[in-house]
Amino acid sequence: MTKLSLHEKVVTKLFNTNEKLTFFDIGACEGLSSVRYLSIFSNAEIFTFEPVPKNFEKVLKNKEKHNLKTLYPFQLGLSFEIGEATFYLSSGHPPNKEKPDDNSSDFGNKSSSLYKPDKTKEIHPWLKFKETITIKTTTLDNFCETKKVTSIDFIHMDVQGAELMVLQGGKNMLKNIKSIWLEVEKISLYKDQALKKDIENFLSNRGFVCQLNKVNHIAGDQLWVRKSYLRKMDSKTKLYLSRIKMKTQIKSNLSTFYGGLLYKIKNLSK
Template sequence: MKYDRDEYVKQPSPIGEELKLLFGGAAQLVFFEIGACEGEDSIKYSRMFPQATIYAFEPLPGNMSIIRRNLEKYGITNVIPQPFALSDAPGDAEFFVSSSTRQPANENWDFGNKSSSLLQPDKHLELVDFIEFTDRIKVKLSTIADFCLRHNLSSVDFIHMDVQGAELRVLKGAGEFLRSVKAIWLEVSKIHLYKDQPLAGEIYSYMTANGFVLVKDETDAVTGDHLYVNATYVDPAIFPQPPVVRNTFLSLLRGKIRSLLFSHRK
């Protein structure tokens, strides 16, 4: 399979049906994509919910430039790029920048720019050894709570989070605003890909302690994604019991990364 940005944007979201159940009839919505990378998922959500306002947070200048180009390319007007990271406190922080010099030359896809983190890499260096972390930059930080206060947002309907091990920091930075969020789709890990990274079980404990219910589990032995809904606003009974469901495109993508890894080890 050829990996291509245009093809990815066309693929349905792995939680598309759940989002329709949650927000299908809503007139106005606020979405956050935290760790937006190149903005493709924000574009998907924009197409699904053209009435939504989507804030796309991405601290890497190179990725932010790609986001802006992609929004123009696809004619997206309801995604608002935010060129900084979210964490548990405002300020500045060192950011570990991922890259790869071993890119397939015939694919319109960057495997190297999707692993940057506020945390120092750990097992990631062993499991995906064609991804390098040779650069560090200083990035601006805000929090969900501060951003909502500055933009007069009383609540956030949906958060998509892919922050490479900094999930708990971002969640804690929401403060009391966390209880106003309707649903959160976030990446989790079962091993320490990054140093001091909270694992999937710790994320689960934090989410359930704050009134959220896990309604979809799309993880493998190492990593994957969880969908949580806020039981205060959503009856979890409308969802089936959380199965392990693997989106075909994402599974193939992870398989591609592993095949690249093993081929480079030969």
């Protein structure tokens, strides 16, 4: 297995890698995160959500390729309501990357969203949004009730601006979720999306605390853990988490300052 990322290291501190855990991979794209988590937490079960047909086909191929019997894929988008929704498909290829073959990860397929693109096209000019599709949506609450999922240990969420929509669809389930890794944005990469402060207010008011903050002047990832679960950690783990939290916050502040300064200079020069 390749080297663990920082958030993966933290998750291994939160949970025993041999434990029977329940993970959700929301906005899974090709399912590569699900594959990776199951390589770390071999006894976990992962519910994997990806609404885009071509991406979902890759999820199924990866499940078969790695013989992942406890990966449960669903061609669904999670939102705050049950029904159907317009989905904005991304495509394109960054100029500094080799074009993928049939067996490798794509790049342009990772930015599709329930929201129309906004400044994401400014940040990544190579990204294209030429097509929309209609997808089926459900809520976190409805899915868990239907599938009799009573608790979730960890959620990996990558839904391109629709994070708050997913969380709002799980108001009843949130009290039974231990940790959430998600991307947040400081600027509107997608029109009318919730921003960093909106996500932070929502989760803070519902008993979660941010343990990792890797957000720069534009966007980044955060790891949120339920306070009541953190209190159960032993003193050594608490000290480790406290140090990691402080380090990532300092890096985030520096990245925000210098990145924001360069962003302003770039816009002034236009």
